[in-house]
Amino acid sequence: MKALVIAEHPEAARELAAGARTLADEVALVAFGEAPENVADAAYIVEVPEGAVADDAYLTIQSVYEKEQPAVVLAEPTRHVKSVLGRLAAAAGAAAITDVTAFEDGGALSLYFGGVGERVRKATGDVAFYTVAPGTFADAEPAGSAVAETVAWIAPARSLRLVSSREREKGGADLFKAEAVVACGRGFAEESELDLARALADKIDGGLACSRPLTEGVDWMPQSTYVGVSGLTLTPKVYVACGISGQMQHMVGCNRSGAVFAINKDKNAPVFKQCDYGLVGDIKDVLPALTAAL
Numbered sequence: 510m511k512a513l514v515i516a517e518h519p520e521a522a523r524e525l526a527a528g529a530r531t532l533a534d535e536v537a538l539v540a541f542g543e544a545p546e547n548v549a550d551a552a553y554i555v556e557v558p559e560g561a562v563a564d565d566a567y568l569t570i571q572s573v574y575e576k577e578q579p580a581v582v583l584a585e586p587t588r589h590v591k592s593v594l595g596r597l598a599a600a601a602g603a604a605a606i607t608d609v610t611a612f613e614d615g616g617a618l619s620l621y622f623g624g625v626g627e628r629v630r631k632a633t634g635d636v637a638f639y640t641v642a643p644g645t646f647a648d649a650e651p652a653g654s655a656v657a658e659t660v661a662w663i664a665p666a667r668s669l670r671l672v673s674s675r676e677r678e679k680g681g682a683d684l685f686k687a688e689a690v691v692a693c694g695r696g697f698a699e700e701s702e703l704d705l706a707r708a709l710a711d712k713i714d715g716g717l718a719c720s721r722p723l724t725e726g727v728d729w730m731p732q733s734t735y736v737g738v739s740g741l742t743l744t745p746k747v748y749v750a751c752g753i754s755g756q757m758q759h760m761v762g763c764n765r766s767g768a769v770f771a772i773n774k775d776k777n778a779p780v781f782k783q784c785d786y787g788l789v790g791d792i793k794d795v796l797p798a799l800t801a802a803l
């Protein structure tokens with residue numbers, strides 16, 4: 510049996526290729542921009558042309574899919590890759606199973622109702638399509654000796670057009686690589702207070718993330734940094750949730766971190782039932798004190 514892995518980030522490519530090896534005899538990898546070495550039996554690189562959007566890579570990746578004929582497809586759950594996977598699955602007449610956190614006998618454990626529940630789902634078609642949460646295959650070892658080749662870009666008849674772009678917030682670590690992440694929630698009453706979290710993140714060499722309301726409500730942080738069922742799933746060693754209430758839609762994106770540390774002024778906030786360490790206090794007092802103490 511063959512598995513095809515589609516990933517945007519090299520760390521995810523490595524982990525999914527390692528996991529694919531536990532499910533299939535042969536592993537093919539499609540990566541964007543760069544592919545890690547020695548993780549698959551065949552490796553393909555997709556270069557997104559200037560002005561094009563990665564979501565439009567579906568025909569390019571479909572050409573690899575048709576060549577490799579996989580029985581299972583594992584995809585990194587980024588916005589671009591999810592969009593590609595959905596189209597691949599639709600073209601194959603199948604449905605993608607999303608937010609998978611484990612593979613069990615004959616099925617995949619996946620989140621549903623915005624992360625409120627988990628259930629085992631089985632693929633119904635000949636080919637199984639999954640988006641897989643980071644950390645699912647953390648213990649698997651990759652293997653393979655493929656030399657990556659670049660696939661020719663196939664533009665769809667109706668391509669997406671990039672009409673504008675905005676520079677992402679600078680500074681801080683890459684959230685997928687960071688060993689520590691400081692996440693800000695609606696407990697921050699003003700945008701300027703985010704500097705308190707930035708100072709802590711800088712001190713511990715961590716990344717700065719947030720809950721959804723800080724991106725879609727007030728636009729204080731880039732959309733690419735919100736954590737949760739409809740945002741990022743992160744698995745750093747330490748996740749510091751500051752002024753975040755602990756709604757399930759947020760926590761499913763961080764609850765497989767090594768340790769979750771919560772700071773909230775409400776001792777009854779749900780986050781305290783889901784964290785490893787909790788501190789009841791005002792972020793305006795706690796964050797400067799914590800940063801100074803470290």
Ligand SMILES: Cc1cc2nc3c(=O)[nH]c(=O)nc-3n(C[C@H](O)[C@H](O)[C@H](O)COP(=O)(O)OP(=O)(O)OC[C@H]3O[C@@H](n4cnc5c(N)ncnc54)[C@H](O)[C@@H]3O)c2cc1C
Binds near residue numbers: 720739741752790793
């Ligand atoms: C379909 C769906 C998908 C969603 N997807 C996501 C998702 O992917 N990610 C996500 O984050 N959300 C998501 N949400 C929204 C989610 O349900 C919550 O509304 C959101 O996570 C709450 O963000 P918050 O914890 O920052 O804010 P709140 O729930 O308002 O919590 C703010 C917390 O800050 C505390 N606080 C206030 N002031 C201070 C202070 N000075 N010091 C310390 N603590 C303080 C309060 O006690 C409170 O607990 C989704 C919702 C839906 C319906």
